[in-house]
Amino acid sequence: TLRAECTQAGEDTRKGQCTVRSEGLQMDADRNPLALLVEPKLPLALHQGTLTFSLQGRWQPGAPLALDLELDGKVARGTAFAAPFSGLVVQQRLHLLPALRSITAGLVQLDKLEGPIPVDQLTMHTRFTAPAGGQAPVVAIERADAALFNGKIRLANCVYDRGNPDTACLVRLDDLDLQPIVALQKVDGLTVTGRVSGQLPLRFSPQGVRIHQGRVENIGSGLIRYHPAGNTLEGSPLTVYARNALEELHYQRLTAHIDYLPDGTLTVALHLQGQNPKLEGGRAVHLNLNTEQNLLSLLKSLQYSHSLSSELDRTIRQHR
Amino acid sequence: CSPTVTVAPPDKPITINLNVKIEHEIRVKVEKELESVINPESGLF
């Protein structure tokens, strides 16, 4: 149902306002007004949701048309970036004309994003502003947090402004579980347990996102086991001693320096202090494990194997 | 009783340096090629 109410200041047709209101507009794959509103364009497909909005236009002599939008969208299920999600809530109050600007900080909430890297309970407070000259709007994330790898990821005061490169944003990681993070990378024969916290300074540049001198540290002790199938590692022969030490290294200190380049190159320099109790009475061992990989290829391969398994689940469910 | 000898762990820590380059592109290609082997039609699965 759509209702429009218009009023006019007495006889003066040059002054007045109109409000178009909708209560519970049904949304689905074909009717997806949220995709029109969201700029930059998000690969967002809605399966089922409802939208309540009110659009108010005001005009008066000597002033440009003013257009305000207030919307409250709830989407039960959909896919974003080809990853299924559930429980999306979007609440925005925006000036659209004469220039795009958030009236109050908008809210985006998501219960579950089931991509290769699962994200839960995402809450984001955003502000849109349109730079003069009409390029893409500037998106400011005032506060955002989500559950990730059994811990929390937090952002504050992050600005994404395509027009003005080199904007920065600090990502805080709290109490993340190392085991699933390492397992994702499928490094042959490597398991790491323990929890870490730290910070990833993000920088947006015309080439894309980069992380410069990200750092995480252990909270409490943990364990690293590394026995690759082949006898040598790529690039560094594994001495017998190192192989034995890495059978089961209990660590008390772990720091990882993280750097990421827009082309996907992710380097993680892991430094670890611990001992293998079964070796020389637990002599102290310092391990420097430098890893390099392409994160974009990892995500693609996870997407591939993730979609393979979800595709498989779907076919199996059909035949059951 | 036989004397028990406790070996105090030598104090100097052992340092191990390892470099690992993880190739994800190859894994994706191998997984794709394996699909035709690990498949009922191949007669091997």
Added chain:
Amino acid sequence: LDLQTAKAQGLVGETPSGYLAQVQSGNGETAQLVHSINAQRKQEYEKIAQRNKTSLQAVEQLAGQQAMDKTPGGQYILVNGTWTKK
């Protein structure tokens, strides 16, 4: 005895090594089937390893993961050394 019936009857199952194995040993015909299937699989794995310039072990390991993932419910897979029905 063909592979599908051997699997359906729980005589053989998939393992992380990428090769088939007998769930209960001692049956000559099953042992012969396992041997022949594994020999053919190994040939395929070697071709894939060469084409992608990677180690046979890496291909075998990925094949094992895929074979266990794709094993339908009711058939056997070797999990941590014990045969488990999926």
